[in-house]
Amino acid sequence: MxxxxxxxxxxxxxxxxxxxxxxxxxxxxxxxxxxxxxxxxxxxxxxxxxxxxxxxxxxAYYPRHIETGKLMMLLRHYGLYRDEHADFKEEMDRMRMLRGKAKPERKYKSEKKPFP
Incomplete structure (x- = not known):
């Protein structure tokens, strides 16, 4: 034993x-x-x-803000998501354009276009 x-x-x-x-x-x-x-x-x-x-x-939790934002923009582009704030900003830009007070187009340094 x-x-x-x-x-x-x-x-x-x-x-x-x-x-x-x-x-x-x-x-x-x-x-x-x-x-x-x-x-x-x-x-x-x-x-x-x-x-x-x-x-x-x-x-150390950090949510994936960039990926989530791009996904929501893509869904908005497809018409599957409604972003009321972005809609409001676009409407204000459209109204400003109709009054002839549009902001000048911003030129990007690279040829890459911004996300849709």
């Missing part, structure tokens, strides 16, 4: 020595030293977790 098997059998007994060894083992491995009820274990679990403000998925 191995030494570990003897130790495991010894710990299962209800002697004072086995209880103290179990507590020591639990303290070494970061577990709850003494037996506790379910309500206290909930608190222990809560405090053993990493704080919310230090979790990478919480503080």
């Amino acid at each position: 191995s030494k570990y098997a003897r130790y495991a059998d010894l710990v299962k007994q209800t002697t004072e020595y086995s209880r103290r060894m179990t507590r020591l083992s639990n303290r070494i491995f970061g577990e709850v030293a003494r037996p506790t009820n379910a309500k206290s274990m909930k608190v222990v679990k809560l405090f053993s977790e990493e704080p919310v403000n230090q979790r990478k998925e919480i503080h």
Whole structure:
């Protein structure tokens, strides 16, 4: 019989020595030293977790704004999405053009045209 098997059998007994060894083992491995009820274990679990403000998925979350914006512009171009603010701006530009007070066309440095 191995030494570990003897130790495991010894710990299962209800002697004072086995209880103290179990507590020591639990303290070494970061577990709850003494037996506790379910309500206290909930608190222990809560405090053993990493704080919310230090979790990478919480503080480093960055939504994909550029891709989402391009997708919405494309859907608007296809007529599947209505952007009331963009519609309003286009209507204001159209009315300004009819009054003869249109802004000059902006020239882009590269030949690439802006997204539709």
